Amino acid sequence: GENVEQHPSTLSVQEGDSAVIKCTYSDSASNYFPWYKQELGKGPQLIIDIRSNVGEKKDQRIAVTLNKTAKHFSLHITETQPEDSAVYFCAVPNTNAGKSTFGDGTTLTVKP
Amino acid sequence: EPEVTQTPSHQVTQMGQEVILRCVPISNHLYFYWYRQILGQKVEFLVSFYNNEISEKSEIFDDQFSVERPDGSNFTLKIRSTKLEDSAMYFCASGFSEETQYFGPGTRLLVL
Numbered sequence: 001g002e003n004v005e006q007h008p009s010t011l012s013v014q015e016g017d018s019a020v021i022k023c024t025y026s027d028s029a030s031n032y033f034p035w036y037k038q039e040l041g042k043g044p045q046l047i048i049d050i051r052s053n054v055g056e057k058k059d060q061r062i063a064v065t066l067n068k069t070a071k072h073f074s075l076h077i078t079e080t081q082p083e084d085s086a087v088y089f090c091a092v093p094n095t096n097a098g099k100s101t102f103g104d105g106t107t108l109t110v111k112p
Numbered sequence: 113e114p115e116v117t118q119t120p121s122h123q124v125t126q127m128g129q130e131v132i133l134r135c136v137p138i139s140n141h142l143y144f145y146w147y148r149q150i151l152g153q154k155v156e157f158l159v160s161f162y163n164n165e166i167s168e169k170s171e172i173f174d175d176q177f178s179v180e181r182p183d184g185s186n187f188t189l190k191i192r193s194t195k196l197e198d199s200a201m202y203f204c205a206s207g208f209s210e211e212t213q214y215f216g217p218g219t220r221l222l223v224l
Binding site: 034043101 | 116145147153154157160167168170203210212213215217218
């Protein structure tokens with residue numbers, strides 16, 4: 001099955017700094033890569049995704065980069081704000097069945 | 113903006129009892145999923161459902177679990193005889209394709 005590794009497990013930054021979270025995956029057939037943000041007591045919310053036909057996608061302060069050869073993709077958050085504090089999960093869907101394998105999560109803390 | 117809803121938000125039950133967790137997916141979605149998240153751990157896939165049948169299920173989804181789409185709007189997860197280790201957050205998700213998944217707010221299940 002798919003093996004997804006996410007690093008780091010915790011990340012603490014000062015407000016205004018950038019944050020980068022990386023995920024590696026094992027199945028080279030994967031071609032869709034979402035990132036989810038989970039706030040305390042809530043469900044994961046899709047914040048950005050990328051398909052394998054592009055190398056980077058940006059949405060305001062967040063961006064995702066993909067390196068298919070190396071089988072990793074990263075979430076970049078610039079100009080971090082306290083409300084960015086949450087747990088972030090990468091996921092790799094199995095497109096044959098829709099099953100998603102999640103990374104272990106990264107707890108991001110943005111200090112004001 | 114349409115969203116996935118789940119009821120109840122919290123459920124406390126005695127070991128051995130049956131529970132039914134309910135979900136209303138986004139109306140034009142065709143793919144439905146259940147995931148669970150034990151406190152402090154990552155999100156784990158349970159089952160995917162498409163075209164009125166299970167597409168894939170994980171090892172967690174044993175004979176004690178079942179899913180049903182009883183009408184055009186609801187999607188339920190039944191646990192026949194709950195165990196202590198079933199205590200977790202249960203998330204329903206839906207999508208219009210096999211890739212993009214939108215999660216509900218979750219049901220917190222506590223088995224005593």
